[in-house]
Amino acid sequence: MSDIPQERRVVTAIPGPKSQELQQRRLAAVAAGVGSTLPVFTARVDRGIIEDVDGNRLIDFGSGIAVTSVGASAEAVVRRASAQLQEFTHTCFMVTPYEGYVEVAEALAELTPGDHAKKSALFNSGAEAVENAVKIARAYTKRQAVIVFDHGYHGRTNLTMALTSKNMPYKQGFGPFAPEVYRVPVAYGYRWPTGAENAGPEAAAQAIDQITKQVGADNVAAIIIEPVLGEGGFIEPAKGFLPAIRQFAADNGIVFVADEIQSGFCRTGQWFACEDEGIVPDLITTAKGIAGGLPLAAVTGKAEIMDAAHAGGLGGTYGGNPVACAGALGAIETMKELDLNAKAKEIESTMKARLTAMQEKFPAIGEIRGRGAMIAIELVTDPATKEPDPAAAAALAKACHAEGLLVLTCGTYGNVLRFLPPLVIGQDLLNEGLDIIENAFAAL
Template sequence: MTELTGGSALPQERRVVTAIPGPKSLELQARRTATVAGGVGSVLPVFTTRAGGGVIEDVDGNSLIDFGSGIAVTSVGASAEAVVRRASAQLANFTHTCFMVTPYEGYVEVCERLAELTPGDHAKKSALFNSGAEAVENAVKIARAYTKRQAVVVFDHGYHGRTNLTMALTAKNMPYKHGFGPFAPEVYRVPVAYGYRWPTGPENCGPEAAAQAIDQITKQVGAENVAAIIIEPVLGEGGFIEPAKGFLPAIVQFANDNGIVFVADEIQSGFCRTGQWFACEDEGVVPDLITTAKGIAGGMPLAAVTGRAEIMDSAHAGGLGGTYGGNPVACAAALGAIETMRELDLNAKAKRIEEVMKARLAVMQEKFPVIGDIRGRGAMIAVELVKDPETKAPAPEAAGALAKACHAEGLLVLTCGTYGNVLRFLPPLVIGEDLLNEGLDIIEAALGQL
């Protein structure tokens, strides 16, 4: 069956014709080992030739079902028609001028779309960058310029990037921080509302965790010293943790009451991924600043900080920017991605993916006690694997074995989590339901073998 919803002419089918990785991928892997730094890892060393819709095709002719989307990047598919069309047209006109030298309309248009789509009806402005880490780093710069304060508060299990400052903001040591210090100062970490592991149960988690976090900020940092509080509305690398209900609104209220800039890091969860344009909309949270990247441009490198005009304008002229920030080809791709999201109603598609996945995973949980928790929203779903459902002892070995078994059958899945025990699912939002169910069949079979 050929599905064209994502603009891809690739046959939308799983096809395993060699071992995975196959002989040609292994040859390329040998070349890679000789010349690519060992610190750059890969989840699955199959070398891609084409991708689109819900599949990735490799050099050996295998076609894999994609439950990764390049880590939530190719939400509209890896070769969406509008992205290819707009980016190709821009490539033919010019590839670069540097917006800080001579500007161009595409950058302005992306900022206009961001002002429309992000939560809140206040006046908004944006600055464009290349990567999520750059966006977060610039959000901190802007918050410090606006508040004239220095401290930044982040949360347990949070992930914000790999630059020096964003490594300091990130919770997990291995592989993100280990051996790379010292890190940027004035960063403080407080508890997050992790319902599944909260001592008094998920029903008490939201208010209790918020009270604990606020108490720590007040006593250990001083609210008057805090420039920004930064949180992912659904924590990504930390294990697809949805903060328990009530937690985010309480933290936002505290920030508002104390003149602290509240930053929603929507790099993994934004742009229809959770069934809403942005995950923070779920509880009506309106951030002061919102950082975006990943899904914004259909696979081209682009990131943004969007926020209240008066906060965004607090940095002096020339204080924000970068040679490639808001590259014209990436801006054109972003306009194509947003066009696709609107035309195909990808929020509705994400909600349907959640419906299908959660129903199937709930049946698996009944059969396999290794599944301790099913969580997430939209097409950002995860299962947390445990050795024992009573003690909830993490089972990272099970997550690794499951991922390996899925890969061998032609299903690309990713792991994550502070304890390395979470299997996460980020299918392209344009994936066909037949492929989605086939992928879930493979997961169920792999659980059976476990």
């Protein structure tokens, strides 16, 4: 386990000379289509600090895109995964099974919303989980259509590109896409034409009307939504929207899938973001924060739905890898032991207070939103017109990076700064990171 001093330290330009040297090797050997937010090469990571090969220590407000919620070298994850490495790295669960996979499925049944009988299937990535949720829903309903939402993001495979709303960089030039995917409005309160207070009921009515008229409810296998839309800009659907869509699904025999890949595992201050409005999904997809940085994903849901696929219909060589399963059990142990839901709420109160104060000074901040340690600010050229300002988002991110703070951008319009600190970050580092953001605004 890494034990890095939890202090920001900038000793070279960012990126430094060793990172620049590695970047030249990378450009020669790695496909150009694989991007990087910040080309500093990592040496060690511990809690809220990323240490690079030049000895710089950056404050981490990204968590590897919401993955290292427990930190990137959490003691329980390292201990359990190391022990499993000594025993065996792989058998393929479809060949000879092992207890770790079953233990993870049992933990998911306990932690996910609802007290019905549940089962899980494990995979490698979020996109795989979503793709398999669609397979399971189609097998169960004997229907084909899938409903997704404006601003949604679900992955980079062929089917999940079709499910994803944003063209560039996810879909441009990669078609044709999978058929029988239909997109409907989401309750994006900040940009709803008649105001945020109307967005929930009006967007739900529009979405249901479009599904009914254009697709036919009887043709819909699944409705898939992120309870907090991640890549689309950390959009929290306005209150009432999710319950209305959930009820519509239940009334029409449609499988309701909560995509909790970015928002799950204490990230929003609850085990899962859909709990905020009491949503109990039929299926829930998880990945990212599940295993402390090891590649693992899951579909968990009602036992009768999960059992709809024929034997052999679900799986994959590496799905539920034993080392990743051990990591997941270590991550869940850490989340419980440190009460990371409470920690996420503390992070939210600190960040929202500081960002609200900044909003009063800097009119570029159109909206502050999100829950727990999943917070974002939407940047606009003018608060009255709400014209998106992607240039400001890029400039602010660049200024933060130069000062040793890793931040990420997102949003359909590329104008959102998102903050995903590890849930184990220290309060002093959190405040120092916010100081850097404030200084970047002042300079802008």
